[in-house]
Amino acid sequence: MKIVIYLYVFTGVLLSSCEKFLDAEPTTSVTQDNYWRTQSDVSNFVTDIYATTFPVVYEGSIFFDEMMSDNAFLVWSGWYTNIRLLANGTQDASGTAPYNIWTRHYANIRKCYSVYENIDKVEGISAIDKETLLAEVEFLEAYNYHRLVFFFDKVPLITKTLTDQESKTVTQSDRETVLNHILDRLNLSIERLSDKTQPKGRADWGSALALKARVLLLENRFEELLPITQELSAKYSLNMAGDRPYEDLFSGMAENSNEIIFSIIRRASSGGVAEGHFANQIFFLKGMSGGDALRACTPTGSLVDAYPMADGRLIRENGSSYYPATPYLNRDPRLYQTVIYPTGNIKYWDGSSIQSTLYDPEDSSTQIKLQQYDAPEPSSSGYMWNKYVDWSPHAMVQITDCTNDIIIMRYADILLMRAEALVELNGSGSKSEVIDIIDQLRNRAKGGLVHRENYNTQGELLDLVRNERRIELANEGLRYFDLIRWRIAEKSPITEGYGLRGDLYGARMRKDGVGRSDRTVAVQGQERRWIEERFFNPAKHYLQPIPQKEIDLNPNLVQNPNW
Incomplete structure (x- = not known):
């Protein structure tokens, strides 16, 4: 079978604000036989995997991940609507949101295996450069698989490029098998990158190790996670420069900070080529x-x-x-x-x-x-x-x-991972170090420190850490993942202050009659702006549905419970 590779003029972003990168017209069409010739071919191909693995906006971006949580509300309609349906619990197996998650990540994984299977054909590539590119692809493959496991649980573990016919017969692997594969890939990536300096925006040793930490966190494997947080603490530190060191991380003022472990690089457009984000x-x-x-x-x-x-x-x-x-x-x-x-x-x-x-x-x-x-x-x-x-x-x-x-990853997240692991493993015996960590974050932002006398039990400390994760990492795309792994998504923002079920609310309403045509809801005795009602069935919504389109193509796939 003749396989055609589409090469895009890589900009790392969408070509316009209303156009998906994956929908852009290919500028060149070549075959497997004449593509894998030079190191530049491989490097450009890997760069494209970065672009589709880490979109700045649209599905899969940190902003749209945030919109699925209780931190944010997506109001705009159009094709954004599928994310809103996922957030408010009204999506179904035929919807576009689960389908786009599934197909995007498997498309990226297929690209990874194209590199594995063809890099040896490239002439003139040095052993060091080959090893570095393979390490980057291992990192990217692991990132895509870890999201598939999180959203769908049992997924097909595909370890080669498949023909169309083969793709219709694959079966799902159990979660542990796929997780072991993810960790194996990350361990290889960590080893290959341990002595290499990478340009900003490319995966390096710290990126791979931090991703391993994130995978272990999502799986509540705290004993394995704890020593990794210590290892990362030897290399990274909080940004403390300037008058507003927290805000500067996100405004563009501290992009070279030692706190940043992995980020997506953007520059202003030039020569008619879009490079910024929107x-x-x-x-x-x-x-x-x-x-x-x-x-x-x-x-x-x-x-x-x-x-x-x-x-x-x-x-x-x-x-x-x-x-x-x-x-x-x-x-x-x-x-x-x-x-x-x-x-x-x-x-x-x-x-x-x-x-x-x-x-x-x-x-x-x-x-x-x-x-x-x-x-x-x-x-x-x-x-x-x-x-x-x-x-x-x-x-x-x-x-x-x-x-x-x-x-995508920064040291403050690692510190909070460590604090959570300490509480989970040691209970109240970890109080001193856990509060010290939180005070580091608050002190950096010039905020008030924790009142230690109010946090003495494991439950109190865990609530403190979870709330600190919420505010420190707000709008960084992690909140939905935390709600799901903590198994608290069925809680109500009105009664518990968090969760994905019940009324979502906004700012306090005035008492002078202004704006009172809007619907309101009472929160702790205050009249607040009502946003929407959300639904979360714990017997169903902790996993996303396997896309019905995929099941129709491949009857070997088994749907998740209650979908």
């Missing part, structure tokens, strides 16, 4: 940059409520100074660096220059007034993301050409 278009409210902003994703009220007060106490903690009438006063600095809230400052482009105004989601016309621009379709929650917005003058105008890097 997070601003997703996050900006209508009117902030003409009519192009989509306000597609907004933070939720339960996320905002999770941030401590400036003195370190949670808003529901004994001794808290939280006052419902002034909910944004004296809060942890990370709240202000992550979320733009009502009465907070907001920037916008007025057609000729960048301006600043107070953000008001409930003015008399039920619009967000940005001086010269009235903004219909206001934020569904009353909030807007600040974290990962590119506030540079270029990106304020060209909102589809942002240049701040997107972090």
Whole structure:
């Protein structure tokens, strides 16, 4: 059978804000026989695997992973709708969201095996370069398989490129078999990369080891995880530079920080080739940059409520100074660096220059007034993301050409993995080190430290660590995975403050009648903006359905329970 390889002009991003990278027209068509000739062929092919494994936006990106959680709400319609259905629990086996997850990751895995099977054909490649490229592909294969296992549990373990006919007869492997394969690939990658320096944006020793840590965390294998966190601590450290070291990680000001383990690199477009990303278009409210902003994703009220007060106490903690009438006063600095809230400052482009105004989601016309621009379709929650917005003058105008890097793995996550593992393994005996870790993160952000007297049992410490993960890593695409692995997704944001079942809510509503045409919901005695109702059946939704299209093609595939 003649296999055709499609080569794309690789930009690492989507060619336009409404066009999937995978839908772009191929610029060259070649066969297996004449493609694998030079080292450049292999390198370009591997670069393409990076691009499709780590999209900056759309499905599979950290932002769309975040939208599946209780931290964020996806409001925009169109093909984004499939992610919203997954988030609110109304998807089914015939839906596009599970299908896209399944097919995207298996397409990437097929590319990985194309490299394994053809790299020996390449002439003139050095042993060192070959080993490095193989290590990168092993890292990429492991990343794609670990997401398949997480979403679907038992999946086919495919270890070669398949013909169309072979793909219709594969069977699922048990979870442990696939996990062992993932860890074997990562161990190979770690070994190959142990003595090599990689350019920014390519997998290196730390990236592979951090991914191994993440896989072990998702599987609750804490005894194996703990020593890896110690090993990574010898190489990485928290960003402490500047006046706002936390915010700088995501704004583009600290892209070379030693905290960043692996990130996606973006640069401004040049020569008509798109290289930036368009997070601003997703996050900006209508009117902030003409009519192009989509306000597609907004933070939720339960996320905002999770941030401590400036003195370190949670808003529901004994001794808290939280006052419902002034909910944004004296809060942890990370709240202000992550979320733009009502009465907070907001920037916008007025057609000729960048301006600043107070953000008001409930003015008399039920619009967000940005001086010269009235903004219909206001934020569904009353909030807007600040974290990962590119506030540079270029990106304020060209909102589809942002240049701040997107972090996939960073050291703060490793510290929180360590804290969780310590609590799970040692209970309250780990109190001192666990709180020391959390205080490191809070101190870096210039926030209040933990009130140690309030955390004495294993359960109290575990709640503390879980909440700290939520706020420290907000809008980094990890929250949904945490809710699922902790088996707390069926909880309600209204009653427990977290979870994927019941009413999702936003900002506090005014008491003067303004904006009261919107539906509201009571949360801790406060009237809050209602966003949507979500559904989560623990007998069903902890796994995604095997796409019905795949089962129709291959009757050997067994559907997950209750789908």
